Amino acid sequence: MPTLEELDRALPDHPVLMLVGQGGPSATNTPGKKFLESKGVAVDAQGGIATGKGGANPSVDALDALRAIQTFEDQKRGTLDVMAYSLSVGLVTHGDQSGSWPAVRYEFGPNRGKPAPWKDLVEVTAGTAQSFDPWTSYDAVLELHRQGKLAVRLRLFFSSKDETMDLPYLTQRLNNQFPDFGDDWIRVSGMGENISGGDKSKPNPLYEKAAGLVAAYGWGHNQHGQGPEDEREITAAWERVNAKTPIAGLRWCLAHVANIERETVERLKAIGAGVCPNGAGRAPLRMLVDSGIHVAFGGDGAGAGPINPWVHMQYMVTGKTASGQVQKGQALTRLEALRLYTLGSAWFSKDENDLGSIEVGKYGDLAVLSDDFLDPARVPDDAIRRISSVLTIVDGKIVHDTGVLKTK
Numbered sequence: 001m002p003t004l005e006e007l008d009r010a011l012p013d014h015p016v017l018m019l020v021g022q023g024g025p026s027a028t029n030t031p032g033k034k035f036l037e038s039k040g041v042a043v044d045a046q047g048g049i050a051t052g053k054g055g056a057n058p059s060v061d062a063l064d065a066l067r068a069i070q071t072f073e074d075q076k077r078g079t080l081d082v083m084a085y086s087l088s089v090g091l092v093t094h095g096d097q098s099g100s101w102p103a104v105r106y107e108f109g110p111n112r113g114k115p116a117p118w119k120d121l122v123e124v125t126a127g128t129a130q131s132f133d134p135w136t137s138y139d140a141v142l143e144l145h146r147q148g149k150l151a152v153r154l155r156l157f158f159s160s161k162d163e164t165m166d167l168p169y170l171t172q173r174l175n176n177q178f179p180d181f182g183d184d185w186i187r188v189s190g191m192g193e194n195i196s197g198g199d200k201s202k203p204n205p206l207y208e209k210a211a212g213l214v215a216a217y218g219w220g221h222n223q224h225g226q227g228p229e230d231e232r233e234i235t236a237a238w239e240r241v242n243a244k245t246p247i248a249g250l251r252w253c254l255a256h257v258a259n260i261e262r263e264t265v266e267r268l269k270a271i272g273a274g275v276c277p278n279g280a281g282r283a284p285l286r287m288l289v290d291s292g293i294h295v296a297f298g299g300d301g302a303g304a305g306p307i308n309p310w311v312h313m314q315y316m317v318t319g320k321t322a323s324g325q326v327q328k329g330q331a332l333t334r335l336e337a338l339r340l341y342t343l344g345s346a347w348f349s350k351d352e353n354d355l356g357s358i359e360v361g362k363y364g365d366l367a368v369l370s371d372d373f374l375d376p377a378r379v380p381d382d383a384i385r386r387i388s389s390v391l392t393i394v395d396g397k398i399v400h401d402t403g404v405l406k407t408k
């Protein structure tokens, strides 16, 4: 982490907070230290802010101090900033899996201020950077969409972790939201990456009921898994759901698939489901691609990994993670890595006829890269992560242009 002095040199006038991962530790500069200390956040002399220990987390307190002064205009500006960055690295569509619910204790809307009933019904979090208010967090992107200012496409998945067998929040979403509803820019694509609380490494009747409902209502689904036990149990639940409601047309995806076993992959493939080894460093990519199952790849959200696809593409091609670990025998060719990120991902939001490849009849979305990704002589393996876009076009319009390409 940079020190207070280094941050002061880079940004002397504006307060800054740099956060590691979702819940710190974090660092700030002198104006930031002054602001955060006035809000009761402990900042050390070097500008360091501690992470969670025994229930308290000064880094989350710092985030909350910023959230308290963030305006709706700030949210829109921040959204545009992240979209501009995304276009600068050639990424034109995001699958949004929302996030964990914050530990909000009070109702919104007409019952504002009353103790929230959901605190005993749904899993909430300690409010880290990935916490996501399921009622208000879409407002900024919806407003930008109404204003015609969206520059990247969004495919939304709704996440919730009901804790009780009547699944009140999942049921409300299913009863009140149309699946696959929206337009080319924002569309509702599924439920996930969680649809119930509870341990998924054992038979979980709560999860199985939730998955059964999602299938019966005809929705897409993406489910987070933690390792081989989760993967086996979730697959078994999907098989039982599939016996009642075939899921092959619904584009279900088991996410992360760390160390997934070949047998589990074959079982998923047999019921028409796929895998999304998003952001994971332990998914057997070679085995997954060779199995013929549907595979997507993505960065897993800015709270979990870099947005920049080229960092991930370097990992997929070399098998080497950011910490230097090498996964032997699981590397992909460059074209395979590109396909997982594009056409592979498009399948899971039913966009394969409109997105994912440059073809007549598809949307006019493309990126002109800074160098030839497919040519190792021009871009050696360890330089893949430095690729960017010099010109990005979405819906036939130039939305990012470094000026390298000249028009006559």
Ligand SMILES: [Zn+2]
Binding pocket: 193, 224, 225, 255, 256
């Ligand atoms: Zn996940």
